[in-house]
Amino acid sequence: MTVDVVLPCLNEAGALPWVLARIPAGWRAVVVDNGSDDGSAAIARDLGATVVHEARRGFGAACHAGLLAAEADTVCFCDCDASLDPGLLERFVSIVEGGGADLVLGRRRPQGRGAWPAHARAGNLAVARMLRRRTGLRLHDIGPMRAARREALLALGLTDRRSGYPLQMVVRAADAGWRVREVDVPYLPRAGKSKVTGTWRGTWQAVRDMSRVLAEPAAAARVAPERGRVSGPESGGTA
Incomplete structure (x- = not known):
């Protein structure tokens, strides 16, 4: 089994050794x-990652660059x-490879004080509710941890390059049937300060980005991964 793990990185020198040490054996880290x-970048390269x-x-922009650079059949973020x-992510990949789901998302469960600030959690909850109205998916989190087939992801034609990228992936996946x-995952206090949701202003901007994604018209029907059937916007998905 070959898997690429895309790791968007902006000034994460302190966290990289911990993260890269936990990439499953035989998988490739794409920082x-x-x-x-x-x-x-130098730290990641020295630790064996593809940069x-x-x-x-x-x-x-970072996530999509990693998806384009990936070569494995299954890609994680x-x-x-x-x-x-x-x-x-090993469990995520097992579900995808075993045919249990086309897209597996990590539902973050905070561990310890400060793991998930109140403003960030509130913004995530608001987006999850809007997503449910838009797609029918009963999801609780639009987190960054996920796994799917690379070619299927590329076929979604993702265009957002800001904070709306993870949500657009879910919306277009739902439209394609x-x-x-969701799989529960422990959510730990991050190393350093968040570049997106570390402040109320950053959270608000992220919610605005995601609101624009939700306002997009339903994507045209696409072939559902691995099943060879065409699904329209009404098909939705399951959580």
Whole structure:
């Protein structure tokens, strides 16, 4: 089994050793440096990761650059700030490879004080409710930890390059009739300060980005991964 793990990275020198040490054996870590000035790229390379440079700032820009650079049949995404253990992705991949779901998402469960600030949690809850109205998916979290087939992800035609990228992936997957599943994962206090939801202002901007994604018209029907059937926007998915 070959798996690539995309790790968007902006100044995560302190977290990289912990994160990369937990990549499952035989998998490839693809660290996407999004303009770090703390030596993150060099550290990642020294620790054996494949390093991709993405000059355009934005979480979505980094994630998509990693997806394009990936070569494995199955691709995972995970934050690079030590808040999530990439070793947990083995279960995600087993579900995808075993045909249990087309997209597996990590539902974050805070561990310890300060793991998930109130403003960030409130913003996530608001987006999850809007997502339910838009797609019918009964999801609780739009977190960054996930796994799916690479070719199927590319076929979704993702265009957002900001904070809306993870949500757009879910919305377009739902429109295509993908089976979407949540798996609980421990959410630890991150190393360093969040670049997206570390403040109320950052959280508000992320919610605005995601609101624009939810306002997009339903995508045209696409072939559902591995099943060869065409599903329209009404098909939705399961959580």
